[in-house]
Amino acid sequence: MRVQRLKRLLLFGPYIVFLIALACCIILAAFVVRQDRRIGALEEEIGHLTMNQNSLIEKVSSVDSSVDELKSAVGAISNELSLVDISAYDTKPQGQARTAWPKKVYLTFDDGPSQNTSKILDILDEYDVKASFFVVGTDNPEYRKLYKRIVDEGHTLCMHSYSHRYNEIYSSVDAFTEDLDRISELLYKETGKRPFAYRFPGGSSNSVSRIPMSEFIEVLDERGITYYDWNVVAGDATNPMLPAEKIIENSLCDLNEYEEAMILFHDLSNKTSTVEALPTIIEAIKEKDIPIVPIDETTMNIQHYTNTN
Ligand SMILES: [Zn+2]
DSSP states (O other): OHHHHHHHHHHHHHHHHHHHHHHHHHHHHHHHHHHHHHHHHHHHHHHHHHHHHHHHHHHHHHHHHHHHHHHHHHHHHHHHHHHSOGGGGSOOOOOOOOSSOOSEEEEEEESOOSTTHHHHHHHHHHTTOOOEEEEOOOOOHHHHHHHHHHHHTTOEEEEOOSSOOHHHHTTOHHHHHHHHHHHHHHHHHHHSOOOOEEOOTTOTTOSOOSSOHHHHHHHHHHTTOEEOOOSEEOOTTSSSOOOHHHHHHHHHHTGGGOSEEEEEEEOOTTOHHHHHHHHHHHHHHHHTTOOBOOOOTTSOOOOSOOTTO
């Protein structure tokens, strides 16, 4: 019996082993096929994800370029804004209320030289009146000659920054100092005289600078430079241009509020009504026997900014 069973085992044993191995192979093959399908599906998913990623990258780069366009548009607008003088829109400081006429009047012209500077100088010469010019920097050789003419004719040449770009000048104390030294050096080179007076673009009460004005004033103090604002506004910085009659009215109506009146005018090429208004303003002041004088080192500090600001 035992021998018979052993014989059967020897006869069928290999078949059984073969069958088991075959079954294993089939199971393994099925497993491999299944895994292959999974890998295929995964590859497809990865493909989709890659496509999505690519389209996202494309979208992000198009958003990026839109942001760049917006940035340059904002830059252009802020540059435009810095060229517009906002001083005329600033609130007027509260002066001492008076009923008498001022003892002195200062005519001050900002933003030149321009195409109107010579015309303004001719009018001043005609009436034998001295004024103060708060000028900016220029590369134009014809305009540069006007710095010297202003000085030679007895007017006071003062600084109003080199670039007049608020966003640059007020960006840091270093930027302000660099701009200040640049205009000071230019005026010294052109006239042989070191300017002693400064007017902040937008005035010392401007609402543009995020840095306290006291920090810029400190730079002026270190150099012995005095800053001047104004207490009477001709209103000629507005766009569209103000008619001459209105400039005359603005310049004269507030004069009696101050012991010393400092009128703010603008010397820009497109401000022709300022030139037109000037003779009448000078005649009206002269008629009241009020001296019209240029700024000098003894001029009282007409300043908007105080430490209590
Ligand atoms: Zn200005």
